[in-house]
Amino acid sequence: MTAAPEQIDVLDEAREQVLERGVGLSEAQVLKVLELPDDRIPELLALAHEVRERWCGPEVEVEGIVSLKTGGCPEDCHFCSQSGQFPSPVRSAWLDIPGLVRAARQTRETGATEFCIVAAVRGPDKRLLSQVRDGIKAIREDGNDIQIACSLGMLTQEQVDELVAMGVHRYNHNLETARSHFPNVVTTHSWEERWDTLKMIRDAGMEVCCGGIIGMGESLAQRAEFAVQLAELEPDEVPLNFLIPNPGTPYENYPVVEGTEALRTVGAFRLALPRTILRFAGGRELTFGDLGAKQGMLGGINAIIVGNYLTNLGRPAQQDLDMLEELSMPIKALSQTL
Amino acid sequence: MTPVMTYCSFCGKDTADGDHAFCRQRLSVIDPPRYCSQCARRMVVQVTPDGWAARCSRHGEITSGR
Numbered sequence: 317m318t319a320a321p322e323q324i325d326v327l328d329e330a331r332e333q334v335l336e337r338g339v340g341l342s343e344a345q346v347l348k349v350l351e352l353p354d355d356r357i358p359e360l361l362a363l364a365h366e367v368r369e370r371w372c373g374p375e376v377e378v379e380g381i382v383s384l385k386t387g388g389c390p391e392d393c394h395f396c397s398q399s400g401q402f403p404s405p406v407r408s409a410w411l412d413i414p415g416l417v418r419a420a421r422q423t424r425e426t427g428a429t430e431f432c433i434v435a436a437v438r439g440p441d442k443r444l445l446s447q448v449r450d451g452i453k454a455i456r457e458d459g460n461d462i463q464i465a466c467s468l469g470m471l472t473q474e475q476v477d478e479l480v481a482m483g484v485h486r487y488n489h490n491l492e493t494a495r496s497h498f499p500n501v502v503t504t505h506s507w508e509e510r511w512d513t514l515k516m517i518r519d520a521g522m523e524v525c526c527g528g529i530i531g532m533g534e535s536l537a538q539r540a541e542f543a544v545q546l547a548e549l550e551p552d553e554v555p556l557n558f559l560i561p562n563p564g565t566p567y568e569n570y571p572v573v574e575g576t577e578a579l580r581t582v583g584a585f586r587l588a589l590p591r592t593i594l595r596f597a598g599g600r601e602l603t604f605g606d607l608g609a610k611q612g613m614l615g616g617i618n619a620i621i622v623g624n625y626l627t628n629l630g631r632p633a634q635q636d637l638d639m640l641e642e643l644s645m646p647i648k649a650l651s652q653t654l
Numbered sequence: 655m656t657p658v659m660t661y662c663s664f665c666g667k668d669t670a671d672g673d674h675a676f677c678r679q680r681l682s683v684i685d686p687p688r689y690c691s692q693c694a695r696r697m698v699v700q701v702t703p704d705g706w707a708a709r710c711s712r713h714g715e716i717t718s719g720r
Contacts, residue, residue, distance in 0.1 A: 380703040405666065405688035407698045419702045426703075560684060563665065601684050623703035628684045633704065 327356070327363055330587050335367050340547045340588045346540035349584040354576050361579060361615030364586035368616045371590040375648040376640055377553075377619035379430035379465075379595070380423030380633075383626040384411050384451070385444060389436040391469075391504045393492070395529055397562035397627055398436035404564035406627050416451040417458050424462045426622050426633040429650045431455075432465040432488060432525075434626055438505070440468040445478055452482050461650060465525060470505065470513045476520045486523035486552065489513050494542035497534045514549060523552040527597065530581050531559035531573035539581065543588035553619065554592050556585060558599030560628055573599070575608045579615055586616025595619035601631060609636075613643055661694040663687030687716070 326341075326348040333339050341349065352360060388400045388408035397404040411419070416433070423431045433451060435444055445468075452464055466479060467488035479487065491510055492498065498507040518524050526549055528542060546554055558573045573581075578600075586594055596617050600609055609631075613620075620640075622633035640647060662669050664677035666689035681687065686699050690710035697708040705718035 382702055383700075386700065405696050407696050409698045409700050411700055411702075415700070415702065422702065422704045624701045624706070627686075627699070627701055629686060629701065629706070630684070 326352070327359060330363060330367075334587050334590050335363065335370060338371050338590050340544075340590055341584075343540050343544040346543045346584050346588050347537055349587060350536045350539055350580055352580060357576060357579055357583070360583040361611060364583040364616030365614050367586055367590050368594070368618050372593070372618050374646055375618070376613070376645045377430060377593055377595070377648045378426060378428040378637075378640075379432060379619065379621050380419070380426065380428050380623050381432040381434055381467075381621055381625060382411065382416065382419040382423075383409075383436070384416060384433050384447060385435035385437060386410075386627060387436060389438070391438050391502065393502045394566040395492075395501065395532055395559055395562075396436070397565055399565070402564050402566065404562065406562075406564075410447075413447070413451055413454050417454045417460075420455045420460050420462060420464075421458060423623070424460050426637060427647050428622060429463055429648055430465055430486070431462045432467055432486075434467040434488070435469070436626075437469045439470040439472070440475060444468065445475065448479075448484075449482055452484070463650065465523075467525075470509055471516060473516055476516045476522070480520050480522060484522065486525050487517045488525035488553075488555070489517065490528050490555070491526055491542070491545065491549075492528040493532055493534055494538040495545060496541060497532070497538045501532055511549075514551075524549065525553040525555065526551040527553070527555035527557065527595070529557040529559050529599070530578065531570065531599075531603075532567060533570065540584070543585050546585075546592075547588050551592060553595055554585065554589055555595040555597035555621070556582065556617075557597040558603040560599045560602060562628075572602045575604050578603045579608065579611055582612050582615050582617060593619045595621065597621050598625045598628060598630075601629075610639060610643065613639065613645065659691045661689055661691050663689050663691050665689070666694045666696070686718070 386409040387406045392401045397406045465486035495507045561570045686706035699708045707717045709715040
C-alpha cells in the first residue's frame with residue numbers, strides 16, 4: 317500500500333515561493349488561501365506583510381480621487397450608482413476647472429503623490445478630453461506637481477496617445493471581477509473590451525492601474541481566478557474595493573463583505589501579486605471599520621485612497637495619515653517608484 | 655430660522671414614516687445627502703476629496719462645511 321502524499325500547507329508554500337522567490341501564487345493556491353480558517357488569518361496577514369515589505373518596500377502610496385463627471389453613465393455595471401440605467405439617487409454633475417484645481421490642491425496637501433481624475437462614461441468624448449486637458453493645465457499652473465492619473469472608461473488608440481501627451485502617467489481601468497463572472501455584473505460591454513484598453517495603455521508606456529470589487533456575488537474560486545487574471549496583466553497598481561451596496565443599483569441588497577473575509581482576500585491578493593501596488597480603495601469603511609483598516613495595512617496593503625471617493629465618503633484624510641504614522645509606515649514621496 | 659427636517663436625506667422618505675436608523679448610519683459613515691430634507695427632491699451632489707456640496711433646485715445648496 318502506498319502512503320498518501322503529505323499535504324503541503326499553502327502558507328509554507330507561499331513562504332518559499334512568494335516571499336523567497338517573488339513568484340505569485342497560482343489560482344489553485346490562491347483558492348486554498350481564501351479557504352483558510354479564521355484562526356489562520358493572523359499568520360496569513362503576517363506573511364503577506366512580509367511579502368509586501370520584501371518586494372515593494374516599506375512605503376505607502378497615498379492618492380486622492382475626484383469625479384469630474386458624475387452620473388448618467390450609459391453602461392449597466394450593476395454595482396454602480398452612476399449608471400443611468402438604474403433608479404439611483406445620484407444625479408449628473410460636472411466639476412468645473414476651479415473645482416478640479418481645488419481638489420488636486422487638497423489632495424497634494426495631504427502628502428499624496430497621486431491624483432486620479434475620474435469620469436462616469438463608457439469612454440471619453442472630445443468634450444471630456446478637452447476638460448481633462450484644460451484641468452491638467454490648470455493644476456500645473458496652480459504650482460501643483462502631483463502625479464496625475466485618469467479613469468475615463470474605454471479608450472481608442474488615439475485617445476491613449478492624447479492622454480500620454482497630456483502627461484497622464486497612470487490610467488485606471490478596472491476589470492472589476494473574474495472573467496467568468498463579468499457577464500453577471502456588466503452586460504453593455506465585455507471583459508475583453510476592457511482588457512484591450514488596458515493593453516493599449518501598457519503599450520503606450522502609461523502605468524496600468526487595474527483592480528476590482530470584492531463581494532459582487534462571485535464565488536471564492538472566481539475570486540482566485542480574478543487575482544490570477546490580474547497577475548497575468550502585471551499591473552503597476554491594483555485597487556481593491558469592497559462592494560458598497562448603493563440604493564437603486566441591482567446590488568443594493570447584497571451584504572457587506574465581512575471583515576475577516578475581506579482580510580483573507582487582502583492577504584491572498586498580496587500573495588498573488590507580490591510586486592504590485594495594492595491599494596485600499598472604496599468600501600473599506602463599511603467592511604473593516606477603523607481596526608480592520610490597520611490590520612489590512614499590516615496584511616499586504618501598501619497604498620490607500622485618502623479622503624472621499626467619487627460618490628461615497630471616506631474617512632477624513634488626517635485619520636488615515638495618523639494611522640500610517642502610528643504604524644510607522646512612511647508615505648511615498650513624489651518621483652519615487654515603488 | 656432653521657429649516658424643518660421633514661424628509662430623510664438618504665432615502666428621500668418622510669422621516670416620520672418608518673425606521674431610518676440604517677439611513678442615519680449610512681449618512682454618518684459613507685454617504686452625502688442625496689435628497690433635500692425640506693422637499694425630497696433629488697439633489698445634485700458633488701463629492702470632493704475633503705467634502706461635498708449638495709444643491710436642491712428649490713432650496714439651494716448645503717455643504718459639508720469644509
